[in-house]
Amino acid sequence: MKQDLFSLKGKVCVVTGGNQGIGETVAAYIADAGADIAIFDLNDGTPVAEKIAAEYGVRAKAYTCNVTDPENVKECIEKAAADFGTLDLLFNNAGICLHKPALDCEKNDWAKVIDVNLNGVFYVAQAFAQYLVANHKKGNIVNTASMSATIVNIPQGQASYNASKAAVVHLTKSLAVEWVEKGIRVNCISPGYIKTAITGNSNPEWQKLWIESIPYKRMGVPEELAGAVIYLLSDAATYTSGCDIIIDGCFTVV
Numbered sequence: 001m002k003q004d005l006f007s008l009k010g011k012v013c014v015v016t017g018g019n020q021g022i023g024e025t026v027a028a029y030i031a032d033a034g035a036d037i038a039i040f041d042l043n044d045g046t047p048v049a050e051k052i053a054a055e056y057g058v059r060a061k062a063y064t065c066n067v068t069d070p071e072n073v074k075e076c077i078e079k080a081a082a083d084f085g086t087l088d089l090l091f092n093n094a095g096i097c098l099h100k101p102a103l104d105c106e107k108n109d110w111a112k113v114i115d116v117n118l119n120g121v122f123y124v125a126q127a128f129a130q131y132l133v134a135n136h137k138k139g140n141i142v143n144t145a146s147m148s149a150t151i152v153n154i155p156q157g158q159a160s161y162n163a164s165k166a167a168v169v170h171l172t173k174s175l176a177v178e179w180v181e182k183g184i185r186v187n188c189i190s191p192g193y194i195k196t197a198i199t200g201n202s203n204p205e206w207q208k209l210w211i212e213s214i215p216y217k218r219m220g221v222p223e224e225l226a227g228a229v230i231y232l233l234s235d236a237a238t239y240t241s242g243c244d245i246i247i248d249g250c251f252t253v254v
């Protein structure tokens with residue numbers, strides 16, 4: 001290739017939920033593509049940031065951030081922009097799942113899932129975009145939705161999660177259109193069952209059933225999401241916004 005279309009060299013990328021699971025793994029790939037990394041997580045991601053910096057020779061720093069607190073999010077965006085000198089990219093990935101039948105779901109159960117998965121995604125995207133607009137910069141965002149935006153998982157009840165992820169897909173499209181003129185692209189990925197704490201700590205009988213229902217007959221691993229995120233964050237995707245890439249081993253196809 002004459003030009004590395006997928007290079008993120010010279011960019012700074014915020015990764016929410018970057019302390020473990022999909023966020024941690026994909027952050028390392030984004031660093032490998034050349035970007036500096038700002039880990040935003042409820043838990044202290046300093047060891048993860050140090051490992052990424054040592055392994056990929058980029059700058060990496062962790063910020064303790066609760067995505068459900070818009071003031072905290074704004075502070076972290078400002079701090080990271082000051083530390084790195086700029087921000088260009090956002091992998092907006094923090095999320096939680098609650099396995100609880102809808103009939104038993106209490107107000108706080110429902111509100112917590114919506115607060116992290118939908119409100120949190122919006123607060124971070126908004127603060128990031130406000131930073132870009134205020135500084136006359138272009139940038140782009142990849143949100144983590146889920147195949148649960150499209151299908152209903154069984155046998156577990158998880159209506160709050162499914163509804164929150166369907167909303168993330170439509171939020172992605174809405175922000176993509178609103179921010180075209182600002183030069184900010186907004187896309188999302190929709191993973192199927194991926195082996196992390198969210199799935200790995202679930203009922204083993206459910207896991208067996210899930211795997212039997214996946215045409216690939218296995219869960220995916222976080223590494224299998226990295227290429228799509230890098231593509232969407234890179235200049236290979238300059239005409240792509242409001243798009244959802246489903247990465248699910250054909251689960252939603254059958």
Ligand SMILES: NC(=O)c1ccc[n+]([C@@H]2O[C@H](COP(=O)([O-])OP(=O)(O)OC[C@H]3O[C@@H](n4cnc5c(N)ncnc54)[C@H](O)[C@@H]3O)[C@@H](O)[C@H]2O)c1
Nearest residue numbers: 017020021022041042066067094095146191193194196198
């Ligand atoms: N694992 C899967 O099968 C799967 C499938 C589809 C979508 N997803 C989505 O991928 C994303 C990452 O999931 P994962 O499997 O890596 O989960 P995980 O539990 O391993 O990691 C989630 C990370 O988000 C952080 N986090 C949670 N609440 C937060 C908050 N309020 N503020 C800041 N950080 C917070 C956690 O501390 C953790 O580091 C989530 O949005 C999840 O819904 C996962």
